[in-house]
Amino acid sequence: MNLKQLSESLGLSQTTVSRALNGYPEVSEATRQRVQDAAHRHNYRPNTRARSLATGRAHMIGHVIPISTRHEMMNPVFSDFIAGAGEAYARAGYDMTLSIVPDDAEDATYRSLAQKKTVDGIVIHGPRANERRIRLLQDLDLPFVVHGRASAEDSDYSWVDVNNRRAFSRATELLLDLGHRRIAMVNGLEDMDFAIRRRQGYEKALRERGLEPDPELGASDEMTEHYGYDTARLMLARDNPPTAFLVSSLISAIGVRRALEEADLKMGRDVSVITHDDELSYLGNGKDVPIFTATRSSVREAGRIAATTLLDLIEDPDRTPRHHLLEAELMLGRSTGPAPKES
Amino acid sequence: MNLKQLSESLGLSQTTVSRALNGYPEVSEATRQRVQDAAHRHNYRPNTRARSLATGRAHMIGHVIPISTRHEMMNPVFSDFIAGAGEAYARAGYDMTLSIVPDDAEDATYRSLAQKKTVDGIVIHGPRANERRIRLLQDLDLPFVVHGRASAEDSDYSWVDVNNRRAFSRATELLLDLGHRRIAMVNGLEDMDFAIRRRQGYEKALRERGLEPDPELGASDEMTEHYGYDTARLMLARDNPPTAFLVSSLISAIGVRRALEEADLKMGRDVSVITHDDELSYLGNGKDVPIFTATRSSVREAGRIAATTLLDLIEDPDRTPRHHLLEAELMLGRSTGPAPKES
């Protein structure tokens, strides 16, 4: 059933039917009712392709997820972000498309998204410190919001981000207060912007206490379970091992815990661990008392915010860019305790 | 730059330009070259909305992900599935849209997807045993592929699934061979089809050795880390506790391990654990030797297969439904060992 058929069946013109359905005032309440009833009865829904051709609006948001060509890694955080964003879109009558893009072939994807006019706006995931996509999208004149930020980019653009620097400096301070001096940093890939900020927070906190970060205690890679395990194992085997680990992801923290257990070290007593927790729906950091002491910030909430920000931007393109800096909560769990006495 | 402008700039008709670009034979090689060069130079890409209005094909696949209203859970498996499917779509020039749908408001979503003509086909995720969506889509006459199966559905439809029954009966047999008699089943939600099949495999293997499944040793819930932990803790605290756990997800298995460690039980010696491993990119079950003995099947590969199956189906709608039953590998890891002697 399309508009034409519907209007014929009602003995009205397409115009009137269209207006009645789209809430224009030029149509009497009586006909509007009649039209809506009929539409409902025939289960009529306008063809999106035709509608967006006519209106110029696709009612569609694109999410572009770079997939690391080196590791073929899907960002685990992404699914919960999407869930949050999806809610917002659904409420506003928008759809969402996903482009999974090998991180070497990006330009083409963005250009094509812009020119094919499939989407009204896009969300950039996983910005690197030196991020070309932002400039590109500005040139293409397509509204966008970044989940994260790009340190090297000095133009103004909309983003939603966690205060990574603050979160990690606070976490480091907590460990320092507990007497830890050898604190390892098990970070994400350090060409990612979030990882750089976390490291900055960590180093700042150390330096403020007169400590110089030890390169031996730094690691950086894709945040898998196995990476956490390997790194912790390696570091613990060296002389003068760390007494605390600061970990960038709950998944890697689980790997760290595995290494500790294998080395017969008790987490929270022999070695302390703090992790960042994105509150992924399936992971969960304990129920009442957190397993890990953690800097916590809901990535799902970030998704919701990013989506509504973008929708606003599309609504009114002249709007100045919006920024949302989410503060992570520091949750005390069982994985932290005073540094063991020197033996 | 649109088709009209491009054709004017070339002094050709829109028809010729369109044909030249879409590889129709009615155009000379010389003009085709000329057109392609110009298109490339001007960075021309056809407007998808217009194109699909004209052709009737959206070049878009919809993925519908039910989100449990009870638990607000995002299926962790989904992101890797999507990654696999995405590859296939990209190769074929298709895009993908995501609908995240509360599991109570499904009918409407499917109806609307079908009628708004936004997609050419859809992938159904997370089928339940008694799945109405399949019948619905058949009625709507929209090509689809199911990731998983629906036991209660007797019509023929295309699906891609792991042989869950076989995987779990083999795993159970292994545990039985190792001398275990009290084997717990930490299953997913048992209104999900995959969970039912896994339980069937488990029970079948037990019965074939003359054992009756003990309801005390069965659990069923959303497969979070915490669920694994809670369940294992509870079961281990009872008298006559299980000596082995069969777990439906690596994430929950990590929870089980946590419970074991807390109870000072050594996994693989005191208590054995087998889990199903979907080979999620960020999780990884160890590198050389698997941490957990596991039934393993790549969900990413399943995504690839589902996508190509669906694309074939769209290409030729008369094709009979295709079925892909993937066999899970049984990987021996360190989490299994002979049942401890009765004390």
Next chain:
DNA sequence: ATGCATTTCCAAAGCGCTTTGACACTTCTC
């Protein structure tokens, strides 16, 4: 030259919707 394929190109219709501009018909105002 003529006739007939073959090649190369085009004008125009159509996809299903929104939206403009106009028309007919009431109702109100002085």
Next chain:
DNA sequence: GAGAAGTGTCAAAGCGCTTTGGAAATGCAT
């Protein structure tokens, strides 16, 4: 009772592309 103002409706254009049904131009054999 004429004109203004308001109400309810419509025909038709247009969004940017594909595709149908020809037409013009070319090549080739007669």
